[in-house]
Amino acid sequence: MTNNEHQWARALSRRRAMCGLAGFLAGSPRLWGQQDPFRDHSRVPGLNELLSAFDFEPVFHAKVSREAYDYTSLGVDGEFTLRRNRAAFDWVRIVPKRFVDVTNINTQTELFGSNLAFPILVAPSAGHGQLHPRGELATHEGTTAASDTPMIVSNNASFPMDKIAAAAKGTLWFQLYPRQQIEASRDLVEGAVAAGAKAIVVTVDQQSPYYERQLHNRNLATSPPPSRRASARSGPPGPGLTYRITDNRLWYQWDFIDKLRPLVKVPMVIKGILTPEDAVLCIQHGADGVLVSNHGGRSLDYDPSTLEVLPEIVDAVSGKVPVIIDSGFRRGSDVFKALALGARAVCLGRVPRWGLGAYGAAGVERVLEIMQTELTQTMAQAGRPTLASIDRGAVLTDFS
DSSP: OHHHHHHHHHHHHHHHHHHHOOOHHHTTHHTTTTOTTOOOOOOOOGGGGEEEEEEHHHHHHHSSOOOHHHHHHHOSTOOOOHHHHHHGGGGEOOOOOOOOOOOOBBBBBETTTTSSSSSEEOOOOSSSTTTTHHHHHHHHHHHTTOOOEEEEOOTOSSOOOHHHHHOSSSSEEEOOOSSSSHHHHHHHHHHHTTTOOEEEEOSSOOOOSHHHHHHHHHHSSSSSOOOOOOOOOOSSOOOOOOOOOOEEEETTTTTHHHHHHGOSSSSSEEEEEEEEHHHHHHHHHSSSEEOOGGGGGGGGGGGGOHHHHHHHHHHHHTHHHHHHHOOSSSSHHHHHHHHHHHSSSSEEEEHHHHHHHHHHHHHHHHHHHHHHHHHHHHHHHHHHBBBBGGGGGGEEEOOO
């Protein structure tokens, strides 16, 4: 065999070996369980390619840290309430009216003296700085660009209220986690109002929060050495131990609202209401609005969904104050269903966070515009061209 023939034989053997390896790998479940190493998976779709709020979540997931994603997506404990919030929308069916002129769809409404282009607000959520370098500044820019959607600034925002207000000229509200000392609460309220807050939202459903998934992540990231583990206890106690609430929020009582009410010179909304009895008490203690919320499934697991308790709360309030709702809203048709059951407006929590983490201010604007467009389309298809025409006859419910 000549030298050239030897070289050709060795090359053929190598090719056969490579083909055999490729065939083995192609059939390997371990390889198929991993990301394809031979393709570029880094492409982020353009904003114009995203057609629903759900399209933003995978981009958000790819671009933010695990901690930030879990904080945004998680619910408390087994996440029953988180799932039930979404399931409830399947229990409400839309009943369309035919032969209705839907040439002009009017989504405008009024809330506490402000005119809204759509009955949609951005719910308070903490720490936008972990999603985007400009945090709430970018969120405010996006909400303002999206038909001046009111943004409720979290008490735990990454930036001060005055800096957020200076980022854009849109409508801002402020969320207050009450402080046990009334003077501390007064300082927060007065500072927010001085910065331009048009309303104060008092959150009352987070008396002793801890999030199981966050604790797992924290332990994985900062597991203490064996000598310290016995004393580094956090979260719920082990067997045989007494769990004492140390978050100092058990002092939440109605008399605190009585003390706070004279200090709030703008409309005051109480957030976290899930029963008609509490809604009535909100009015008796001076609230200007009620926000039906289970904190997006992040407060007490096995809470009911907000949508299923909305009708009885609306009935109890009897039009004395506006009823707003949040928790689980992802589509314009979801908003339509809440309006049909009596809500004046809907707050979106996770959806604008997805937009912010994925694309910054432009993402916030785009995801809100998608929700607004979906609401308009649903109204047209349902034969309900105005918000006033969206009544309980527009839906059939099957809550269980």
